[in-house]
Amino acid sequence: MTALKQLDLRNNQLKGEIPATISFLRNLNHLALGTNKFTGTIPLNLGRWQPLRLIGSSQLLVELATPKIYGSVKKCLFGKLPTARNHIFSLEWLNLAKNNFHGEFPSVIQKCENLATLDLEGNRYDSIIPSWLGVKNPWLRIIQLRSNMFYGNIPRKLSQLAYLQLLDLADNNLTGSIPTEFANLKSMRQQNMKQSIIFQYQYFGQIDVNWKGHYYEVFQRTVSLITEMDLSSNFLTGEIPTERSNLHSLKFINLSWNHLSGSIPKDIGDLKFLESLDFSWNQLTGTIPSSIANLMSLSSLNLSSNHLSGEIPKGNQLQTLDDPSIYVNNSGLCGFPLSIACPSDSSSVPSFDEKGYHKDLGELWLHYWVAAGFIFGIWLWLGVLGFCKPWRIAIFDCVDKM
Incomplete structure (x- = not known):
């Protein structure tokens, strides 16, 4: 079938190796093989004739029910990506999630200047995240690298990605602080930023996004509704940058299970579109800013297991978040919805009137x-x-x- 341009074999029970003869399809520019049972490696000459626009997810996920049971993952594809060749430089969508790819971060990606979606979730990559990712791939819109073994600092040059709207680096071994330069991420600062130039082709690609602790299958046409930053389950230290409050279009922030210290930024209430906020299992101190009550879209909140103190703010959307587990393991917190009552004025010293009588006693x-x-x-x-x-x-x- 030498005239074939698009090949979509997803969601079947195909097994065995991906045949090397697939590289003989001279006109092939769309390939999707996800959710099958393929084994072996990716053919080295894949797309040698025609620049591939998309490599569909080669994840080998056994679907047992709806929604998918993500605990039942059969990781079969392994090895490394093919070395840099001109025939893959036009990639726009690369999804190789939930396989056994390993080694260094694929250097071939820096040659894919048109790449908009990069999903390497659930592999065994063991290296730093290269800083060139924020320079060589300027059109990146989605970066999903969770559940690998990446280490080192988060590259500051990722802040140069003007169209980045989903950054998921959770469940790795990253260290250092959260770059303050992230405040410059244009797509997270401006609501409804026009990015249609990225996806001009008609193919309906899809990825699995971890949203509020659950996986959802997201298509390219609806991914613009998601603005997320997930840096959870790493070894990050330092304070939460106050500049984070400039990312007005963020809908999801997860910094849980790190070693972050300092206080919650006072201007956290400026994130008007925020729907989910998770700062749990850190070493945060101080009081909960009263501005957090301004988050009218907030539907999921977790500040548990820190060192926060003072009275829990009241009003607006916070009154609907009445689960005490949101604030547990903060020995200094008091007020609704905890059963610990606050003193009438815990922040002041005893006061006396002009005659020397204790005002509270009077x-x-x-x-x-x-x-x-x-x-x-x-x-x-x-x-x-x-x-x-x-x-x-x-x-x-x-x-x-x-």
Whole structure:
């Protein structure tokens, strides 16, 4: 079939190796082989005649039910990507998730200047994330590298990716601090930024995105609705950059399971479109900023297992997040929805009036006098009814007339 241009064999039970003769298809420019049971390596001469626009996911996921059972993953493809050749330089969508690819970060990717989606999730890559990724691939829109063994610092040059809207580096061995340069990510600063230039072809590619702890199958036409940064389950240290509040279009932030310290940025409430925020299992201190109550779209929040203190802010969307587990393992927190009540003014020292009397004590005595006056009035009224017959008759006669 020498005239074949698109080949989509996804979601079958195909097994064995990907035949090397597939490279003889001179006109092939779209290839999708995901969700099968292929084994072996990727043919070295794949797409040698025609520049491939897309390599579909070669993930070997056994679908047992709907939704997919991601614990049942059969990792079969292995080895390394083919070395740099001109025939793959036009790649726009590369999805090789959930296989056994290993070694260094694929250097061939820096030759793919048109690459918009890169998904290497769930492999065994053991290297640093190269800084050239933010320079050589300027059209990158999705970077999903979670569940590998990448180590070292997060490259600061990723901030140069003007169209980046999904950055998932979770579950690796990354160290160092969160780059402050991430505040310059244009696509995360501007809501509804036009990026249609990236996806001009008609193929409906798809990736699996971890969103609020669940996997969802996302198609290229709907991926623009997702703006996410997931750096969880690493070894990151330092403070959360205050510049993070400039990323106004972010909808999902997950920095959990790291070693971050310092306080939560006071301007966190500026992220108006934020739907999910997870800072749990870190070493954050200080109070929860009151501006967090301004997050009107927030539907998922987790600040547990830190060293936060003070009263939990109230109002707006926070009143609907009434699960105490959101704030547990913070010994200094108090207030709703925890069962720990806050003092009337825990932040102030005892105050006295001009005569030297304790103000709080004076207010307490005032309450006592009001209660005593109420009790005295009740007994006086009952005494009149019980011991003064003319008054009792007059009162009951008045009530009867009414």
